[in-house]
Amino acid sequence: MEAQFRTAITDLFGTRLPIVAGGLHWLADANYVAAAARAGIIGFITASSFENGARLRAEIDRCRDLAEGRPFGVNISMLPKPTPDEKVNEYIDEIIGGGVRFVETSGRSPEAFLPRLHAAGIKVLHKAPSLRHAKKAESLGVDAVSIVGAECGGHPGVDLIGSMIQGALAGAAINIPMLLGGGIGTGRQVMAALALGVDGVTIGTRFLVADEIWAHDDYKELLITLKETDTALMMQSVRNTVRALRNSTTEIVNDLERTQAGDFSVLRPHVAGALGRQAYLSGDASSGALSLGQAVAFADRREPLARIIERIEAEMISTTNALSRFH
Ligand SMILES: Cc1cc2nc3c(=O)[nH]c(=O)nc-3n(C[C@H](O)[C@H](O)[C@H](O)COP(=O)(O)O)c2cc1C
Structure with missing residues (x-):
């Protein structure tokens, strides 16, 4: 299939398709991101999954070996707790040293880090949950923005505006x-x-059942059974809303928020990242804060990431053909 979907995003990243695999805490490692690269999209190794710069650098080097010369990037998430500037700068040292050309930022304004990234020739994609934040990032000089709607896994922001509205407003x-x-x-x-x-899409949840995602197969088998109603919002009272798999953790956190709204210290033990990682390792997803979006409804089987992307691409082509009847 020839590249029929050239956009400002495929031009920016040098990819075949206008699809970006967004950062996935704990899960977007070299295996996954390189698989995305080989399949013709761009993915982002998630820096916060690595305890220090040296570990991140080893992952960047491994990804380069696996990516067969295709572009890839690194995600710097500055939430849930504001990541200290020193930590972000440590990651940036290794991103620059490792010759990475693309960075996806999220969680808070990338303003403080843009001069360093741009001086190193790195293109910055900033991800925001609202048009207002995206406009702000545009005014700061980022190279591209991504807006995620209320349906997304992870952080949909506080206003919870759906993707259809966001896209229509932002496109213009x-x-x-x-x-x-x-x-x-x-x-x-x-x-x-x-x-x-818009010039392309960001996908997280749909790709979680890819073979290259290291989470336990039991977790992926669970995702395949889930519907669009099986996620829940939590942490709204601390203005750090998260959409996650509905489980005992989302229940407990929502109960606590009803009685002790706004107090993150009582929620922290339940949403600790280590518990989520443990769930991915064991496959027991009955507890742990596990980011998950409503698009889990489309996860229908475990298979290589390239195969998922191939199926999406085939549907893009058939949709284009089907719409031509309106010409
Ligand atoms: C399991 C999971 C972990 C995520 N971790 C991060 C992260 O660490 N940093 C980030 O910027 N976005 C993160 N996201 C958001 C994705 O990059 C992407 O923006 C989002 O998944 C898109 O919406 P979708 O889930 O409906 O596809 C995560 C999403 C999921 C599902």
Whole structure:
């Protein structure tokens, strides 16, 4: 299949398809990101999954070996607790030293780090949960923005505006390459996003069942059984909303928020990242804060990431053909 989907995003990243595999805490490692690269999209190794710069650098080097010369990037997430500037700078040292050309930032403004990244020739994609934040990032000089709607796994922001609205507003308002994410998992939806005027899509949840995701197969088998109603929001009272797999942790946290709204210290023990990692390792997802979006409804089987992307691409092509009947 020839590249039929050239956009400002494929031009920026040098990819075949206008699809970005967003950072996935604990899970977006070299194996996954290199698989994305080989399949014709771009993925981002998630820096916060690595305890220090040296570990991140080893992962970057491993990804380069596996990516067969294709582009890839590193994600710097500055939430849930504001990541200290020194830690971010430590990651940036290794990103620059490792010759990485693309960075995805999220969680808070990337302003303080843009001069260093740009001086090193790195293109910065900033991910935001609202048009307001995306406009701000555009004004700061980022190279591309990604807006995620309320349906997304992870951090949908506090306003919880759906992706269809966000895309329609942003397509007309943003003047740099831009992506829409949140609830996207099919080729028809990719084409709908492009129709809204954005240049590509960000996907997280749909790719969680890929073979290259190291989480336990039991977890992936569970995801395949889930529907769009099986996620829950939590941490709204501390203005750090997270959409996650509905389990005992989302129940407990929501109960605590009803009685002790706004007090993160009582929630912290339940949402600790280590518990989530343990769930991925064991496959027992009955507890732990496990980011998950409504697009889990589209996860229908375990298979290589390249195969998932191939199926999305085939649907993009058939949708384009089907829409031509309106010509
Ligand atoms: C398990 C999981 C972990 C995530 N971790 C991060 C992260 O560490 N940093 C980040 O910027 N985004 C993170 N995200 C958000 C994704 O990069 C992406 O923006 C989002 O998944 C898109 O919406 P979707 O889940 O509906 O596909 C995560 C999402 C999931 C599902």
